[in-house]
Amino acid sequence: MKIAVCIKQVPTREWQPRLTDDKTWIREQDASFEMNEPDAYALEEALRLREKLSGEVVVCSAGPARVQQVIREALARGADRALHVEDNSLAAADAAMTADALAAAMADEKFDLVLTGLQSDDQGHAQMGVILAERLGIPHSTIIMEVQVSENRLRVKRELEGGWFQWIAMPLPALLTIQSGINQLRYATLKGIMAAKKKEIRKVPLPAGLKPSQEILSLSLPVRSKQTQMINGTSAEAAKELVRRLREEARVL
């Protein structure tokens, strides 16, 4: 089985936002990056399927040179090789443009299964995987919590809202967007890190003429919907003051 996993590199959770002077993107030089968490679960699911069914796992990513960091990490965790659509303009690309870029690079590979995270922790459009499926001409399902493969068919458990689930069957090839928590992640071993250095990363140029579907006019810190009363002091002082306010002001204790 030939499995593709689309991964994105995003700022780390600890990153404190700082903006470019025109306030339309983040200052990337101040950010440190990591693998988008839902994509890490998609990668793990792909590795588990390969262990069960044999075949290969190919990491696909669209972004500037910096995304090699997460590609190498995915190879160290066990992916076999990688495709990298490299272009600086992809750093802030929206979901439609990223999907078009990946579709062009992936079409000839004829993957049996394409996995990716359900959304990215940066722009968070929650669109890329589904658009990619449409561009590749294959069926999809989203927010998947379990994957079963038999013969040329797929049966997947899709998460609905409020604790509901649903099984859905479809033919292969297909694309799934994976929900965080579908499995337990593995981490790279030293042996894996060494092996990754010899694995192929094929660079693919960005096809000409791709257009974004939306333009970021500005980024800003969110407007607070509530006036938060911040309580300062040492931990003991703050604890005491919070309990007093919850009892006397809010009257909830």
Next chain:
Amino acid sequence: MILIVAEQRNGVLNRASWEAIAAAQQMAGGMPIGVLALGASVGDAAKELAQADVAEVLTGEHAALGQYTPDAFTMALKGVIEQKKPAIVLMAHTYQARDFAPMLAARLRVSLVTDVTGIGGEGASATFTRPMFQGKLTATVRPAPTGTVIVTVQIGAFRADKVRRGGSASVGPVEIAIDTAAIRQQPEAPFQEAKQAVDLSQAERIVAVGRGITSQDNLPLAQNLAKAMGAELAASRPICDSGWLPMERQVGSSGQTVAPRVYVALGISGAIQHLVGMKGSRTIVAINKDADAPIFEVADYGIVGDLFEVVPALTAELEKK
């Protein structure tokens, strides 16, 4: 026109569809509003939707829409959009919309703006605000002018009780064309994993833990605080994903929606998927080491500090007298 795609299951409307109507009324600027109910049989839903102050309610009925699939919904909606040529198609950012809206936009080659929390301006020149970077930043975006633009609105961002009602909407069918042989997904009936033993929605007080707790071994800290407060223990998704607490204690879009008198968030950054499940709480307390964590945007009381110090101090304070 603005076309709203209402979501219904077995004749019961998703409440968030009313929020989409509220958003449409806000941005219409004179454009007529139509609401589309899709399904095998949507008469009851259509009657309910016709109470809104909109121009028309369209019933899009087809046997293949009885069980949701992205393929059937995309084919049906593509046809309706090509007939009606709406400037804007609006719907709630539900799991179902997330499943088909990108496919629909891709097939029509139009722009899709998701998870919208605010709308600036009116009509076809509107701009949209939406969270980015897990809610650390808010973006104002302008979709590329693609004839039709599809927009999904975040659940809870627009108020269903603000919908203007009129009751003069016409109700009528719209032609639905689906090539049933082209539907590739075969869905089975939805189910619930286990009857939920803990009904957090009824809890008066909740102490919830997030990633900041760092390890399962630290959970007693939160448990002790919950006990001292007479509160139920809950968690954000990553904690339940890791198996540290059962899934039934998860608050958020994929877990339970709660509205206790007091909600204490410990080490929860406040990703939007969590906030939608708890922001209706009467009093929200956030304790987090990161002063910029989005949880502080919804908190009434905040302490920026190390929860491993603050929480024991809080428990001790509550246990006094």
